[in-house]
Each structure stands twice: as C-alpha cells, then as structure tokens.
Amino acid sequence: MDKIYFLSFKVKQAKVGGQFEKYSNVQATCWVKAFSAISAFRESIYFLKKEQWKVTSLEENIVQVTREMFIGKDIGLDQFDKAKTYGFSIFYVGVDENLTAPEFVSFDNSEKIDIAQFLKNKNSMDRHEFCLHPKAGSDCDEKIIRAHSIQNNQSLSKIAANGHVYQLDNKYQHEVKTYLDYKKIGINKASVFKGFCKKHDNEIFEPIDNYLLEPTAEQIFLYAYRSICKEIYQKYKVIQALKENIQLVNSEDEEQLGWYLLGNQKGYEELIKIKKSYDETFLNKSFEKDILYVIFYSKKTMNLAFSSLIYPDFDFQNNLLQDLGDLENDKDLITYFSAPMNGGWGYVFAWHIKIIQYVNNLQLA
Structure with missing residues (x-):
C-alpha cells in the first residue's frame, strides 16, 4: 500500500534567467505518495527537475507521515491532502531581498499540465x-x-x-x-x-x-x-x-x-x-x-x-x-x-x- 513521505530539499533555479532566479535559499518541501522512501525520493527529484529546479541537498531524513501530524498546521495539512489525492505536492519557501514583509508567490509554471484533469x-x-x-x-x-x-x-x-x-x-x-x-x-x-x-x-x-x-x-x-x-x-x-x-x-x-x-x-x-x-x-x-x-x-x-x-x-x-x-x-x-x-x-x-x-x-x- 502506498504511503505519504515527507522530504525537504535545498534547490536553485536550473535555468539561467528563469522566472524564479531572483529567489535565494529556496527550500522545496515535498509530500509524496509512494511505495517506499526510495520511490518518494526519486519522484521528488523528477518533479523538481521538471519544474526547472536543481537540487543542491536533501535537508532532512525522509519521513513517512500521517495526516494527524499536520493537524493545526494549515499549510502542511493542505499539502498532505493534495498528495493523498494527486500523488504529490510541493511547497516552496525562498528569500527575495527586495521584499520588506513575507508574501505568498506562486511558483507554478504557466505551461504545466492541468494535474486534476x-x-x-x-x-x-x-x-x-x-x-x-x-x-x-x-x-x-x-x-x-x-x-x-x-x-x-x-x-x-x-x-x-x-x-x-x-x-x-x-x-x-x-x-x-x-x-x-x-x-x-x-x-x-x-x-x-x-x-x-x-x-x-x-x-x-x-x-x-x-x-x-x-x-x-x-x-x-x-x-x-x-x-x-x-x-x-x-x-x-x-x-x-x-x-x-x-x-x-x-x-x-x-x-x-x-x-x-x-x-x-x-x-x-x-x-x-x-x-x-x-x-x-x-x-x-x-x-x-x-x-x-x-x-x-x-x-x-x-x-x-x-x-x-x-x-x-x-x-x-x-x-x-x-x-x-x-x-x-x-x-x-x-x-x-x-x-x-x-x-x-x-x-x-x-x-x-x-x-x-x-x-x-x-x-x-
């Protein structure tokens, strides 16, 4: 039976001049439905590569997670539920030196496939x-x-x-x-x-x-x-x-x-x-x-x-x-x-x- 795994990577924009190149210290946190931790790792690398990110390091050990672990954590719970439904979910956190306060930015590629459809x-x-x-x-x-x-x-x-x-x-x-x-x-x-x-x-x-x-x-x-x-x-x-x-x-x-x-x-x-x-x-x-x-x-x-x-x-x-x-x-x-x-x-x-x-x-x- 497939399980949900939690992984965190340090990444940087792979494409020179890419739309997200201005962000530094970008961390990609992945929730992946997979057969094993190795499969989850492999899927995450694939997803990130297709999104034109280069993985520089795996920040934490790969952990099998449950929904209960994210109760009270809106972002984590939402990402877990997406992974349960679609098989994966990725949440990015990065630094933009020009901002004076935190804000949410969509890291979605405009040409990406309609996942749900x-x-x-x-x-x-x-x-x-x-x-x-x-x-x-x-x-x-x-x-x-x-x-x-x-x-x-x-x-x-x-x-x-x-x-x-x-x-x-x-x-x-x-x-x-x-x-x-x-x-x-x-x-x-x-x-x-x-x-x-x-x-x-x-x-x-x-x-x-x-x-x-x-x-x-x-x-x-x-x-x-x-x-x-x-x-x-x-x-x-x-x-x-x-x-x-x-x-x-x-x-x-x-x-x-x-x-x-x-x-x-x-x-x-x-x-x-x-x-x-x-x-x-x-x-x-x-x-x-x-x-x-x-x-x-x-x-x-x-x-x-x-x-x-x-x-x-x-x-x-x-x-x-x-x-x-x-x-x-x-x-x-x-x-x-x-x-x-x-x-x-x-x-x-x-x-x-x-x-x-x-x-x-x-x-x-």
Missing part, C-alpha cells in the same frame, strides 16, 4: 470494456468481466502470500511521465483487463484456467491468444488516454506525445491483423498445425508469473530481424508466458506459424 482522465481509462471473442456480439452475455491475463487459480495462487502478490505498476506523474514500481495487490485484482464477457472468457480459457500445462498445442495457443488480447486492450486504453490528454500538455511535449500516439495506433493496427490469424486458428481448431513453441521446464517452486509479448528486432548475433521504427511495414511478434506444470513450471515462447521465418533467424547462440 489529467488524473481524472487517467483514472477513467478503466471505463473501456469490450469482448474480444472472434464472434463477439449477440452471442455475448451482458457482463464484461475483469479477465485475468495470468490465471488466478493456476498461477497467481501459487506465488501469493495471504492472497496478495507484487505486481509491476506504471506510476503516473504530472507531465504524463511514467516509471515502473512494485505494487502489492490482491490476486483477484492482479493482471486483469476488461477484454472478454464472462461467457466467452469461461468458454475459451477453461483448458488453461482449470488445468496444469501438459503442454498441448491448444493450451499453448490459449496462453498466447490471451497475451495478444491483453495487449490489444492495453493499446486501446493508451490511445484513448493520449487523445484525451494531449491537449493538456505544454507545447514542448505535444509533438513528442503526437509521435507516441502515432506509434501506439500503428501497434494497435498490427495487433488487430495478427489477432485475425489467431482467430482463424481458434475457429478452425488448427492448433497443432498453426502454433509453434519452445518450453523451458523447471522443477523448482514457482515464484513469479508473467504473460506478455515481444517484437524481436535483433538476433543473438546482433543481426537486424525487423526495424521497429519503420511505421510503413507490419511487425511480427512472439508471445511468452509462465505456467504451472506437474512437478514444476514452464517458461514458454510461442508464435504463429506465419512468422516462423523470424524465429528461425534468431540463431540461438
């Missing part, structure tokens, strides 16, 4: 829900569920402690910037996406949700298929969030986000094309013919679970397989995942037969 849009990303079954429509039931991209019963439960696991999580910051951190989460909420109705999720994935990996070609296909569907859902969410938020950023970042949006749209289109090949395999039940894989087996206790995909760009001899920066031509991918097996677990790479030329060219060293 961005967070509102970011939190609304989960409103997107649809069924990715190849015949979705009238055959769906009414309930779109939080489908697990990693099985709850077969994988997550095996690595959980008291019903919880640690999951990599994108932490959003106020300039549409993200970084990865660990988040403790209940297994019922871990690695979920709203990409299937309840009926089709149960029907499609029953051979892997309720049974250990043997492996069969059908099981391998279903793991790979679920990875692709999860990635399609995630790409769609990112595209919608970028479209909603691109007008909120400053002009310096707008072009960069525009290219990021273009790249995600291209990736989304490619995934839809790739999924069509997998849909055909699913409908024709041609798993043995269409799906190829490599499996690494371990007899040790399973201690992590994962499911995703990669676009191989270089082989092990550093030879180019495909140019990921080329927006004109489609890309090919390989899925990978972990799965519990009898007496151990497997680490699997799987791909559709249509991209076999790239896999053959990997030339394992």
Whole structure:
C-alpha cells in the first residue's frame, strides 16, 4: 500500500534567467505518495527537475507521515491532502531581498499540465470494456468481466502470500511521465483487463484456467491468444488516454506525445491483423498445425508469473530481424508466458506459424 513521505530539499533555479532566479535559499518541501522512501525520493527529484529546479541537498531524513501530524498546521495539512489525492505536492519557501514583509508567490509554471484533469482522465481509462471473442456480439452475455491475463487459480495462487502478490505498476506523474514500481495487490485484482464477457472468457480459457500445462498445442495457443488480447486492450486504453490528454500538455511535449500516439495506433493496427490469424486458428481448431513453441521446464517452486509479448528486432548475433521504427511495414511478434506444470513450471515462447521465418533467424547462440 502506498504511503505519504515527507522530504525537504535545498534547490536553485536550473535555468539561467528563469522566472524564479531572483529567489535565494529556496527550500522545496515535498509530500509524496509512494511505495517506499526510495520511490518518494526519486519522484521528488523528477518533479523538481521538471519544474526547472536543481537540487543542491536533501535537508532532512525522509519521513513517512500521517495526516494527524499536520493537524493545526494549515499549510502542511493542505499539502498532505493534495498528495493523498494527486500523488504529490510541493511547497516552496525562498528569500527575495527586495521584499520588506513575507508574501505568498506562486511558483507554478504557466505551461504545466492541468494535474486534476489529467488524473481524472487517467483514472477513467478503466471505463473501456469490450469482448474480444472472434464472434463477439449477440452471442455475448451482458457482463464484461475483469479477465485475468495470468490465471488466478493456476498461477497467481501459487506465488501469493495471504492472497496478495507484487505486481509491476506504471506510476503516473504530472507531465504524463511514467516509471515502473512494485505494487502489492490482491490476486483477484492482479493482471486483469476488461477484454472478454464472462461467457466467452469461461468458454475459451477453461483448458488453461482449470488445468496444469501438459503442454498441448491448444493450451499453448490459449496462453498466447490471451497475451495478444491483453495487449490489444492495453493499446486501446493508451490511445484513448493520449487523445484525451494531449491537449493538456505544454507545447514542448505535444509533438513528442503526437509521435507516441502515432506509434501506439500503428501497434494497435498490427495487433488487430495478427489477432485475425489467431482467430482463424481458434475457429478452425488448427492448433497443432498453426502454433509453434519452445518450453523451458523447471522443477523448482514457482515464484513469479508473467504473460506478455515481444517484437524481436535483433538476433543473438546482433543481426537486424525487423526495424521497429519503420511505421510503413507490419511487425511480427512472439508471445511468452509462465505456467504451472506437474512437478514444476514452464517458461514458454510461442508464435504463429506465419512468422516462423523470424524465429528461425534468431540463431540461438
């Protein structure tokens, strides 16, 4: 669970001629919601750098704080509440030799993103829900569920402690910037996406949700298929969030986000094309013919679970397989995942037969 940390820094204006350069002995006090003290420190440095401040020293030890500690302290209480809501808050104190009495001055950058609006849009990303079954429509039931991209019963439960696991999580910051951190989460909420109705999720994935990996070609296909569907859902969410938020950023970042949006749209289109090949395999039940894989087996206790995909760009001899920066031509991918097996677990790479030329060219060293 995220906590609120209190940090205090000495800072100075990094940009020569900046609008706050006239202030001396500036102290930046930060309230940060973070997983750990180290994460809070890292976030604070990032925030201050984006505000064009250079940190000269950390003035005090990093302290975990509670709201009760600021009762009766209007400024501190207000900043704590902001951090609780938005994830961070910074209060500056500095000296202006031309003033004869203390006064409040806004240190906000006029081009800074609208924090509240961005967070509102970011939190609304989960409103997107649809069924990715190849015949979705009238055959769906009414309930779109939080489908697990990693099985709850077969994988997550095996690595959980008291019903919880640690999951990599994108932490959003106020300039549409993200970084990865660990988040403790209940297994019922871990690695979920709203990409299937309840009926089709149960029907499609029953051979892997309720049974250990043997492996069969059908099981391998279903793991790979679920990875692709999860990635399609995630790409769609990112595209919608970028479209909603691109007008909120400053002009310096707008072009960069525009290219990021273009790249995600291209990736989304490619995934839809790739999924069509997998849909055909699913409908024709041609798993043995269409799906190829490599499996690494371990007899040790399973201690992590994962499911995703990669676009191989270089082989092990550093030879180019495909140019990921080329927006004109489609890309090919390989899925990978972990799965519990009898007496151990497997680490699997799987791909559709249509991209076999790239896999053959990997030339394992």
